[in-house]
Amino acid sequence: MxxxxxxxxxxxxxxxxxxxxxxxxxxxxxxxxxxxxxxxxxxxxxxxxxxxxxxxxxxxxxxxxxxxxxxxxxxxxxxxxxxxxxxxVEGENLRALQRGAAARGLLLGLREVCFIVQQLAEGLAYAHGRVDAAGRPLNIIHRDVNPSNVLVSSRGEVKLADFGIAKALNAQSGTQVGVVKGRAGYLAPEQVKGAEVDQRADLFLTGLLLYELLSGRQLFQGTDSFQTLRAIAQFDVRRLVPLPGVPAALWSIITRVLAPEPAARFHRARDLADALRDFLSDHRLRVGPQDVAALFQRCLPGRRSLLEGVDGGSPEALGGEIRLGSDVGLQRPTPLTSVRSRPPFLGGPRPGTPTPVRTQTEPGRVAVPAPPTRTGVLELATRMRPAHRKLGEMLLVFGKVSEPQLRGALERQRCSGGRIGELLVAEGLLSEEDVVRALSEQSGLPFISDRVLRTMPVPRVLLPLLPLEKAERLEVIPVSQQAGVLVCAMREPRDLARLDELKLITGHAVRGIYATQSALRRAIDRFYRGEAVERAGESRPGGATSGGEAGDREKAALGGTGEIGRAARWHSRVVDAALAMLGGAGAWGSLLASLARDVAGRLGAAPAEAESASAVAYALALAAFQESGGRFTRPSLEAVRAILGRDSEELDGLIDACARDAPPLPATTPKAVLALAAAVAFLEEADPALLGASDVSQALARLRAAGRLPAPALDALRTEVMARVTAESKGVRAPALVSAPVDSATLASS
Structure with missing residues (x-):
């Protein structure tokens, strides 16, 4: 031009x-x-x-x-x-056409709707199939197909607009897995769930449009965006009721394109466009632009063109002129560089995912060169950018917590303060790594998994940059260096003050990535002190166990070797002694607490989760002793809550799963709850005396036959109790399976 x-x-x-x-x-x-x-x-x-x-x-x-x-x-x-x-485009978007039809009580005809969507699919097929100058596919994904972005001209032309959040997969830009882009009611399930998105997502959105035009209502429309996202994530096309007046052949197209799993949809937009064209042809529905133009006039009669009265003498004319050079515009007006184009750290956000690119939820802005101006001033924007999606909502949408669990945690947060993620971890509903993953997806910052921090080579060349005492105080570990930028794993990489302090200490620009607190502490010990710290409850290679394995797991579950860990162990011993002095059934608490802690460790629960299970175990034992006496039976909810007090609502999940008349547990139950339920079920099944290997096997077999516990919990329980039997047979001091009645004299002599 x-x-x-x-x-x-x-x-x-x-x-x-x-x-x-x-x-x-x-x-x-x-x-x-x-x-x-x-x-x-x-x-x-x-x-x-x-x-x-x-x-x-x-x-x-x-x-x-x-x-x-x-x-x-x-x-x-x-x-x-x-x-x-x-x-x-002289016309309106589809949303305006829908509103015009609704205002006049008109129905959009089936043949016109099919033609509009078929033309839209033609445009998508063209965009999806575009290649670059070297002949490589661009793999364009629109990701925002909705009525507002489909233009219909007064002459019946149909055009797809607004590629503002479109993406070419082989370009440098991209979107981090887990970040949702698009309008709340017009998203594919994989977009909501944070999975990888390909061109089949556009086909799902086109199917939503087809359904909406035929039914006159939006398929996903909750009371708020959160409810809408959850409906999309849980959508099952098999539950969709066929629309009246829609032929079976067309309904088959709709259900196929709306399949929640991308693999079940049409593979290409070209296939969808051909299917709609064949449907019109097979049913002898002749339709073309002239029919859409007639529909346009029926829906919007008397519409005044925006081009009317816009000549130079019109009072509406703004009169301003701009002069652009297309040779500049078609290139890049101002080269924009960003830290987002750097390759991600090897540990996050997920193995095998594309290069993460921070989206609009990025917590901080980077200095951006302004477009060419007469002054050439460079302005910096350093204010924090707030996250647009709440952590609790993300956890609920992605199925990490249930709605009652989140609602209860939010109520407790309003009363006691604190962070919602920390509350959910303390209640045993989430692992620490679950929260870190969600924070990473919320903020757009990468994270490094516990496994990678535990197994990665020690970055010895970087350790002198951050002394041990600084690493411990700030809970930060240097993990790599990229183009002069020091990448550090930390609990809160959005903390600008901490990043500035690290920059001052290390003398390098610092980029933070998420890591869990427990993984950071283990990494500090391994990196700086050379200690081989194993995860609580994790067996050594080959399945062998050390003589002190149970004690080591107990030590880890109780918080490690620091002052808090020692205090927790002392508290545990005092409670065990008090229960033993009760005599008889009072010794149940020691068994339940230790067994619940160790099984929680084997399931991979966090130390705080294991400790919560231990506390409830003691309460269950005392309540059972009060209500039954001779043999352990599950106590009532009221008896357990009376011991723990009114402020124990955060432990309701543990109590409800283990008290009287508790239902069978699904495999998705939090790990600490599974561990405590397994310990309780074993004590119910076992006779109150020291058991041998055959007795343990028979008790476990009965539990498996009952089907009340998921397989992972049963496997962890079996491994733990058999390890105790083996340790005792070798004379190794380990917690007894089921303690015999103990009196004060026996306790004193031990």
């Missing part, structure tokens, strides 16, 4: 980030043509993320020239503001 001049006529729309104008391109000898101009607001021109989003949309769309895709004609910057020039 060369150097073009655009005269702005009228502002059509404005949002928080950009505004759109009707404009005319002025050519030679007064020739004019209507265009649409999108301009970034001055306040957003310094926002790196939005500028890159804007430029990506233009770069992707400028290469798309198809009757069913809105084309970008020009791109450039003028006096610090970016502009995108697009073809003008």
């Amino acid at each position: 060369g150097m073009a001049t655009y005269r702005l006529i009228r502002k059509l729309a404005a949002g928080g980030m950009a505004e759109v104008f009707l404009a005319k391109v002025v050519g030679a000898e007064g020739c004019e043509k209507s265009v649409a101009v999108k301009r970034i607001l001055p306040s957003m021109a310094r926002d790196r993320e939005f500028v890159e989003l804007f430029l990506r949309e233009a770069r992707l769309t400028v290469c798309l020239q198809h009757p069913n895709v809105v084309q970008v004609l020009d791109l450039g910057a003028l006096e610090g503001q970016y502009y995108m020039v697009m073809e003008w």
